[in-house]
Amino acid sequence: MLKGSCLCGGVAYRAEGPVHHASHCYCTMCQKQHGAGAGSYANVPSAGYVIERGAELVTEYASSEEGRRGFCSVCGSNLFWRSTQEPDCVAVTLGTLEPPYDGPVEREWYPENKPAWLPVIRL
Numbered sequence: 001m002l003k004g005s006c007l008c009g010g011v012a013y014r015a016e017g018p019v020h021h022a023s024h025c026y027c028t029m030c031q032k033q034h035g036a037g038a039g040s041y042a043n044v045p046s047a048g049y050v051i052e053r054g055a056e057l058v059t060e061y062a063s064s065e066e067g068r069r070g071f072c073s074v075c076g077s078n079l080f081w082r083s084t085q086e087p088d089c090v091a092v093t094l095g096t097l098e099p100p101y102d103g104p105v106e107r108e109w110y111p112e113n114k115p116a117w118l119p120v121i122r123l
Contacts, residue, residue, distance in 0.1 A: 001016045002015040002092060002097055003097065004079070004096035004097040005053075005098060006054075006072035006077035006096060007075040007077045008072065008075035010057045010072055010074050011051065011053060011057050011058055011079060012051070013050060013051045013080075014048075015050075015090070015092050016045075016050075017044050017047070017048035018045075019042045020043040021042075022042045022043070022103055022104065022107070023043070023106065023107035023109055024039070024040050024107075025038055025039045025040075025109040025110060026038050026108065026109065026110040026113040026115075027113060028113060029064065029067075031113070031115075033063070033069055033071075033078055034078055037115045038114070039081065040095065041091035041092060041093060041094060042094055042097070042101060042103070043089050043090070044089070045088060045089065046082065046088055047088070049080070054072070057074055058079065059073040066083055066084055066085055067081055067083055067084065068082050068084065069081050077093075077096060078096070079096055080092050
């Protein structure tokens, strides 16, 4: 089971079930949302994703027809990404996990958008 929270501590969640895969996404939407070179996620079953505290603080933004991004409305922490095409899965942000994620990152999405200032990951 994974557990996580936002920066201000207002939102806490748990994600039960296996991690299908972890990834770094270099699409420009993830870069803008995270203010970083990539968004880093662990994909888990949506049935096991539970907001334990602060559900009223979570705001979702429809960044495209295919995806919705959840964040804390108080501190702005990016909490998850979910696909409207694959509702059985939710991608929780690795940076919000407690303790830190220690599994492998197996996928890179949109590597053509990877900033030149990021190091190359050898898998």
